[in-house]
Amino acid sequence: MERAFGEWVWFKGHPQPFLDLVMSHGAVPFGHCHPRLVEALKREAELVDNNYPFPNKNQVELAERLLSVAPLEQDEYEVLINISGSFVVDKAIELSRIVTGKAAIASFDKAFHGSTLSLLPATDACFVDHSELMTEASIKIPFCEESRCPQGSPSSRTCGCLETSERIIKANQSSLAALLVEPIQGSAGNILPASGYLRAIQEICERHNVLFVVDDLQVGLGRTGRVFSIENFGVENPDIIVTHKGLGGGFYPLVALIARKSIFSAVSRNPLNATVFGGAFLNNAFGCGIALEVLDILLADGVLERVKENGDYFLLGLQNLFSNHPLISRAYGLGYVIGMELTSPDEECLSRADIAREIIAEGMRQHVILYSRGGDGERIKLSPSLTMDRAVIDIALEKIRGVVATASESLLLQSVSRPIGGRNRDGTRGLAFAGSS
Numbered sequence: 010m011e012r013a014f015g016e017w018v019w020f021k022g023h024p025q026p027f028l029d030l031v032m033s034h035g036a037v038p039f040g041h042c043h044p045r046l047v048e049a050l051k052r053e054a055e056l057v058d059n060n061y062p063f064p065n066k067n068q069v070e071l072a073e074r075l076l077s078v079a080p081l082e083q084d085e086y087e088v089l090i091n092i093s094g095s096f097v098v099d100k101a102i103e104l105s106r107i108v109t110g111k112a113a114i115a116s117f118d119k120a121f122h123g124s125t126l127s128l129l130p131a132t133d134a135c136f137v138d139h140s141e142l143m144t145e146a147s148i149k150i151p152f153c154e155e156s157r158c159p160q161g162s163p164s165s166r167t168c169g170c171l172e173t174s175e176r177i178i179k180a181n182q183s184s185l186a187a188l189l190v191e192p193i194q195g196s197a198g199n200i201l202p203a204s205g206y207l208r209a210i211q212e213i214c215e216r217h218n219v220l221f222v223v224d225d226l227q228v229g230l231g232r233t234g235r236v237f238s239i240e241n242f243g244v245e246n247p248d249i250i251v252t253h254k255g256l257g258g259g260f261y262p263l264v265a266l267i268a269r270k271s272i273f274s275a276v277s278r279n280p281l282n283a284t285v286f287g288g289a290f291l292n293n294a295f296g297c298g299i300a301l302e303v304l305d306i307l308l309a310d311g312v313l314e315r316v317k318e319n320g321d322y323f324l325l326g327l328q329n330l331f332s333n334h335p336l337i338s339r340a341y342g343l344g345y346v347i348g349m350e351l352t353s354p355d356e357e358c359l360s361r362a363d364i365a366r367e368i369i370a371e372g373m374r375q376h377v378i379l380y381s382r383g384g385d386g387e388r389i390k391l392s393p394s395l396t397m398d399r400a401v402i403d404i405a406l407e408k409i410r411g412v413v414a415t416a417s418e419s420l421l422l423q424s425v426s427r428p429i430g431g432r433n434r435d436g437t438r439g440l441a442f443a444g445s446s
């Protein structure tokens with residue numbers, strides 16, 4: 010990659026740009042090299058760099074602004090700002106363990122919480138090999154999805170997922186410090202929770218003295234049309250919340266952790282815990298200056314509303330394109346957290362991972378950047394720029410239509426000699442499916 014601007018990316022040897030619908034998994038919130046952020050970088054770089062260990066003006070202002078927009082009782086919380094998602098989720102675990110005196114951490118099936126050693130158990134085995142060699146096993150809870158509950162019922166009130174979750178949490182409560190929660194499972198393919206599920210899980214945690222820790226790293230910061238994704242699900246006052254990775258505007262790796270004051274004070278009471286709050290780039294003044302500009306852009310009039318409206322428009326466009334498609338079973342999403350679930354007419358001959366690979370590769374051939382995720386690559390995942398307007402959405406829809414049509418044709422050609430359900434000459438099972446649009 011040589012250059013990037015707005016929704017577009019230029020690669021070496023390709024004069025025509027590529028449309029970026031992934032944006033570093035949302036770490037670039039407002040399109041590449043947003044002019045206001047570039048200005049802020051220059052301005053801040055002339056004023057400040059690093060400040061450890063002294064508090065700085067930008068850090069104080071950023072903490073106040075985050076608290077003023079978060080769904081929690083402002084006076085009861087404090088903010089810690091540091092580098093990178095994994096590092097800050099690590100801090101959330103460290104705080105939880107110290108304050109509860111318990112060591113175990115629970116997370117959901119298919120969760121992704123980061124790549125540091127302490128996070129490998131909380132990150133699902135579909136994202137990491139050999140995690141069992143690195144650390145002890147973590148406690149896993151089934152995630153009740155909006156459209157496909159693991160226990161087979163469409164409603165979290167009746168399906169039994171809550172009972173299962175409560176049984177697991179209760180059985181482990183004596184050793185369980187915290188439950189890590191991605192409100193929408195980003196890396197698994199932007200999987201939305203069933204209605205009422207997250208709030209009910211929070212209540213279960215409260216009942217059994219387990220901290221409820223929200224990891225908003227991938228779906229927060231306005232991506233759902235609300236500043237924090239939990240606002241969509243009636244969840245308030247989590248014990249700890251880790252903010253989105255786009256807070257540094259895509260230029261600086263800055264993430265904030267907001268936790269109850271009672272947690273911070275219990276931990277800081279012991280002087281030996283000073284390292285919990287340490288780090289050479291802690292509360293970095295330059296990064297906090299960029300983050301303040303990010304919040305200014307996000308909270309300007311109409312920005313969040315447009316994310317919601319344009320997200321609905323994009324989603325409807327995808328649903329219309331693929332309402333009856335042999336390889337895409339459905340498009341779903343909330344704001345600019347969008348996914349498409351893949352399906353195969355015959356899994357033995359054509360896995361969903363193969364379909365995903367072909368769609369991504371065809372996307373690159375047709376100059377559109379897409380991404381697949383899920384246990385076996387069964388979903389295409391989109392996290393476009395929050396400022397993408399309808400004109401660009403129309404281009405995106407046309408490109409995705411073309412990409413899926415060509416990818417479907419080529420998959421059909423590869424399998425044309427193998428009729429569906431029948432046997433090929435070599436005895437292997439065959440595949441065929443209806444033409445694609």
Ligand SMILES: Cc1ncc(COP(=O)(O)O)c(C=O)c1O
Nearest residue numbers: 093094095121122123224226227
């Ligand atoms: C939900 C979630 N938690 C944690 C992380 C880890 O963040 P980082 O890659 O900045 O270490 C990610 C990264 O994608 C994430 O999506």
